[in-house]
Amino acid sequence: MRSVAAPLLLLLLMASFRYGGSYATQHRDSIDAPPCWRFPLGTDDLGRDRLVRLFDATRISLLFAGAAAMGATLLAAFAGGVAGYAGGWFDQFVVRAIDLLLSLPSLFLLLATRAMMPLNASPVFSLVVTYALMSVLGWLTPARVIRASVRSSRQSEYVLQARAEGCPEGRILLRHILPNLRPILLAQFWTSIPVFILTEASLGFLGLSAGEPFPTWGSLLHELQNPLLARPEAFAPIVAIALFVSYFKTITPWKGSQA
Amino acid sequence: MNCLLYARVSADYPNRPAVLDNLELAMGRGEIVGLVGESGSGKSTLAMTLLRLLESKGGQARGELLFQGRNLLELSGREMRAVRGREIGLVLQSPLSALNPAMRIGRQILESWRAHREGSPDVGQLLEMVNLPGEVSFLERYPRQLSVGQAQRVLIAMAIVHRPALLLADEPTSALDVVTQAEILSLFSSLNRQMGMAVLYISHDLLSVASFCHRIAILQHGRIVESGATEEIFVHPRHAYTQALLRAIPKPPSFPTDCHPDLTACPPCVAFPTANQAVTNGGHRAIESLVCASRT
Numbered sequence: 001m002r003s004v005a006a007p008l009l010l011l012l013l014m015a016s017f018r019y020g021g022s023y024a025t026q027h028r029d030s031i032d033a034p035p036c037w038r039f040p041l042g043t044d045d046l047g048r049d050r051l052v053r054l055f056d057a058t059r060i061s062l063l064f065a066g067a068a069a070m071g072a073t074l075l076a077a078f079a080g081g082v083a084g085y086a087g088g089w090f091d092q093f094v095v096r097a098i099d100l101l102l103s104l105p106s107l108f109l110l111l112a113t114r115a116m117m118p119l120n121a122s123p124v125f126s127l128v129v130t131y132a133l134m135s136v137l138g139w140l141t142p143a144r145v146i147r148a149s150v151r152s153s154r155q156s157e158y159v160l161q162a163r164a165e166g167c168p169e170g171r172i173l174l175r176h177i178l179p180n181l182r183p184i185l186l187a188q189f190w191t192s193i194p195v196f197i198l199t200e201a202s203l204g205f206l207g208l209s210a211g212e213p214f215p216t217w218g219s220l221l222h223e224l225q226n227p228l229l230a231r232p233e234a235f236a237p238i239v240a241i242a243l244f245v246s247y248f249k250t251i252t253p254w255k256g257s258q259a
Numbered sequence: 260m261n262c263l264l265y266a267r268v269s270a271d272y273p274n275r276p277a278v279l280d281n282l283e284l285a286m287g288r289g290e291i292v293g294l295v296g297e298s299g300s301g302k303s304t305l306a307m308t309l310l311r312l313l314e315s316k317g318g319q320a321r322g323e324l325l326f327q328g329r330n331l332l333e334l335s336g337r338e339m340r341a342v343r344g345r346e347i348g349l350v351l352q353s354p355l356s357a358l359n360p361a362m363r364i365g366r367q368i369l370e371s372w373r374a375h376r377e378g379s380p381d382v383g384q385l386l387e388m389v390n391l392p393g394e395v396s397f398l399e400r401y402p403r404q405l406s407v408g409q410a411q412r413v414l415i416a417m418a419i420v421h422r423p424a425l426l427l428a429d430e431p432t433s434a435l436d437v438v439t440q441a442e443i444l445s446l447f448s449s450l451n452r453q454m455g456m457a458v459l460y461i462s463h464d465l466l467s468v469a470s471f472c473h474r475i476a477i478l479q480h481g482r483i484v485e486s487g488a489t490e491e492i493f494v495h496p497r498h499a500y501t502q503a504l505l506r507a508i509p510k511p512p513s514f515p516t517d518c519h520p521d522l523t524a525c526p527p528c529v530a531f532p533t534a535n536q537a538v539t540n541g542g543h544r545a546i547e548s549l550v551c552a553s554r555t
Contacts, residue, residue, distance in 0.1 A: 054533060075276060075450070156356070157351055157353060157356035157357045158356065158357055158358060158359040158360070159415070160312065160315070160357070161349070161351060161357040161358070161359075161417075162359070162370070162374075163310075163312055163315060163343065164310055164343055164344065164348075164349035164351075165343065165344035165348075165370070165371045165374045165417065165418075166340045166341065166342070166343035166344035166374040166375055167344075167370065167374045168340065168374070171370075171374075175362075175370060176359050176362070176370075179359070179361035179430060180359070180360065180361045236315065249362075
């Protein structure tokens, strides 16, 4: 499936760049128009081309979800790596902090923080805050996995060998242990992306993602507040989300990894 | 004897006190000493103690550890790090576990060098010393692409990259087949001759120890119970444990019990995997003769 899906999705992304128009352009002569040659997915109730908005939303959601996943993975690598390697009180402190943060209701935190933002916040700022929050809440579980791996590596023969060679501790962590965590870090990165996409979609459906007129997959779903009254073409973002999330779930970077 | 190392140490683990019990060991410069003992007698603990790496395994050492005139147990962490690798090298038992699986061979050798010095070592010459090809394609390999014997040679190359005065070889041949074992022992001998490097060869295999060590120390329950020249240990073992070790040396089923001095010119074989080794080492009698002498 992966070999078919990857070029297909890439083609879709490339086509989105070729397809003209701005996501904010209103076609006042075609309000809530059904699909036609000019607007293959019709227009929304403000006369905006749904296909243009879907293409832009795809790029924006993938970019932000990727950046947030990168942030969460780096945070997890740093906290889990240092805690696992240092051990002692610092390790205990990080473990307790992770336990505490994991016991907080993350959806409530996301909703509360987004709801507290001023109504005149720019669409880009609100989206950045949303994904930054996901990043900050998303590193906890990966950090536990990375900590456990580092603790195991710390007792390994190759680390003992590096110590016996006189390698400084910081260099052992960066040059010897970190490269061995590559498959785990990649796995955490690729599994975080669909989680963040779906979280943003849920927030967007509730109207708590990017502000108008900025399109994201989540904000496009807001149109489906009453799905029974929605046009069939308005469900296109759900198809796009399902396609990309399914694709990300097929990525298994640990297969054929060097380490 | 120009003393390189004098150790009088005790070592404990949290749940295992007195793993080393006031152990006393001395080594001269350029000397090859074989440390023999059964599993759990404290052989590897001694290697960790000499490098002061016992703490990383939760253990603790006390006593006196004089190496080139300095008490290693009194050095700061930074000073001790400067000793590791540069003055004392280590070769571990399982080369494929001791090499970093995510790092190419060339990079691993460079990392050993960079632990103490800037720039790059003469990798070609280094690999030549351990009988490995110095081609780029070899340096680009990962440990899993090497045979166990090649991996052990890489590990030895990394351990001698700074030409340490003392090399600790912690059962370096136990994971190898007999032919590769003989080759590695020959390599230790030649490195000892070329570089004047002292070797503490830790093993439970008395035969391989006898094949190239100048002196043997027998370790039991964390103490050296007997120590002396290789021939002396084989011909006149004093301690009951040493005698038991000698009696435990497996006897080839198809080989008569009398001595065969003429076999010393034979290449290594199943019956005498280290026979040729004893000849090339020079200055020692053939192993099978020593074994026979110990049994008469």
